[in-house]
Amino acid sequence: MNNKVKFLQQNAPCYLYEEDSIKEHCHDLLNAMPGMDFLYSAKTNPFMPVLKTVAEQGFGADTASANEVLIAQKAGIPYDKIYYSAPGKTLQDLEKVWGKCTIIADSLSELARLEQCAAVKNERIAVGVRVNPNFSMNGESAVSSKFGIDEDQLKTANLCFPHLKIIGIHVHLRSQILDADILCGYYRNCYMLAERINELNGVEIQFINFGSGIGTVYDRETEKPLALERVGQTLQTLRAKNHNGLQAKFILETGRFVVCNAGTYYTRIVDRKISCGKTYLVVQNAMNGFLRPAIAELLRQNVGEFPKNGQEPLYTTGSQSAFRIVGRNENCETVDIVGNLCTALDVMAKNITLPHAEIGDILAVSNAGSYGCTLTPLLFSNQETPKEFLWTKENE
């Protein structure tokens, strides 16, 4: 029995994040898109050893709460590589992160709050604004959004503040783009947006945060990976234009690209039973260990099939996770994998084919590195909470 299997038998239910795979994904981005500044999206997986691994590759942090700013700082990321962008920041939030990151204002009233804070402190600070642009991801016209300030509103607003200078924009319209044409068109539109915003009084663009959009492959059989090189070429062209134009820093957020398929959720089969001819494998911590599979089954039950469109971050596709039984390959059977909570919705997968498993076996659920542990109602029914581990060479 190898070390990993022993480890899992001792520690399941648990999340294992593979250090090698995380580093490889970081380098894929760095190699394909040289000259870009990458921010790791801390909300996808804020587990400290993961954050530290990403930080060591030179990545900054895209943080979405005041506490995420502090966590990024703790992971060793310098303040000038931490960007804080979220709707509804309070005065308390702003106080908590003051001087620790670049704040991206999400609304006109937040710009006023920032001005008020800076005035009280008698400081002049550089901030960004999140923009809801006059285009959508596919290049169509704008749609209303809870995020950012409409481009048209920015154009008519007073952006000259005594204690603020607006030095950058942040745009993010959709996650999980695997089509390079769409993503490249979007990046070109973002650059032109930055040029337009730069014309406004009170603004001097020094950075463009293009947001994410970089898609992760959940299902290798049906999805083709994003052509990173083609995206990189477009960004090179934009950088050449930028060199003679805005001279702004280019920022990309990693979304879930770095860690999603570097993580696996492992849980233990604690019972097997047959009811009315159907075989059930009962596992520990299903819905309260890794929520996304239960949401996929909830949607299938209500829609009649797995929805085609992702509902990020709760659901991506019907094949968003692969299931396997560690160390078993034979005697396949059709089973429902259910959790040990007292609710019928506590399901990981219905009618799937797996090798015959026994009580004590370990179930592996793939693509659990992002929006896994962090997006799960871990406290439900007061069961023990799954642990998280970074799996490194030293563990082998």
Add this chain to the structure above:
Amino acid sequence: MNNKVKFLQQNAPCYLYEEDSIKEHCHDLLNAMPGMDFLYSAKTNPFMPVLKTVAEQGFGADTASANEVLIAQKAGIPYDKIYYSAPGKTLQDLEKVWGKCTIIADSLSELARLEQCAAVKNERIAVGVRVNPNFSMNGESAVSSKFGIDEDQLKTANLCFPHLKIIGIHVHLRSQILDADILCGYYRNCYMLAERINELNGVEIQFINFGSGIGTVYDRETEKPLALERVGQTLQTLRAKNHNGLQAKFILETGRFVVCNAGTYYTRIVDRKISCGKTYLVVQNAMNGFLRPAIAELLRQNVGEFPKNGQEPLYTTGSQSAFRIVGRNENCETVDIVGNLCTALDVMAKNITLPHAEIGDILAVSNAGSYGCTLTPLLFSNQETPKEFLWTKENE
């Protein structure tokens, strides 16, 4: 300004559970169904002051994990009023609760595990079995279930164990029944089931846990409360039959009846903005404060309307929670209530009409007493977690 408003302004986002209302719901059940033993379903809301309040009314505990058994014990509930029923209990779970509750075996393999445990300890213990009966809630034939042992399997299994005696059954088929006819028919079927199980070798029925099914009214405009008195009459008739028959203890679980509408979630409006003509109120801790509203909107988005059938415990109806702005009654407007997370799914309600609200106002969300805090991914994005409070006369 009254004390509660002051309290909310200091403490939102928070859950407030009204002690008076909890007690009233307990007494509604006790008055309508005298002679029954009630178990509070701890998983609906395991907040200790709530558990203690319910325990003081003489209620026992329906526990669904080993830790819930310990929590019930800590709340002062005696061991003979704590029942532990859940699929997939491990040897470790059984060790943890040994002697602290009545264990309801959920499968034939669990009966074998229990026998093994008791044999090692050289004890003979009384246990129950959860049964998947040969009928459904509506009286139709059985459906497969992850819960319990099929009635037909029980009839052919060997239930004579040297160290176990089976003294009761537990049945639970569906929650949230508001139709007294359906519930009464189900209770009658459960009693007859107990009579059939009592005929088996190795079984001597001393208790019948009818499970729950007692429905809570989420929406007073469209739902009629369950006629508790009629249910009570049926149970009286069954008790008379039982008096000359099985002489078993009758147990009912409270489900969410006791605490659901005794609880309200309060959160703070931290921004308001208009985007492409649509008004957004941004609140703290939406999806990561109270998950159920976000699930309702997720289902609406995918199904095209709010589904008619509940998906308990994640979703009940489109009108499962009412929204109001504390202290505001005028100048109604149509808004989206969204959370401050960086995800578009972080929504509490779309296109609802509310009095005009300003930043700093408090939003109240009703029916948050059960499956509220406990069923929410509180850690997502590392925001501060909502607090919970029992609101008593002394707070007024």
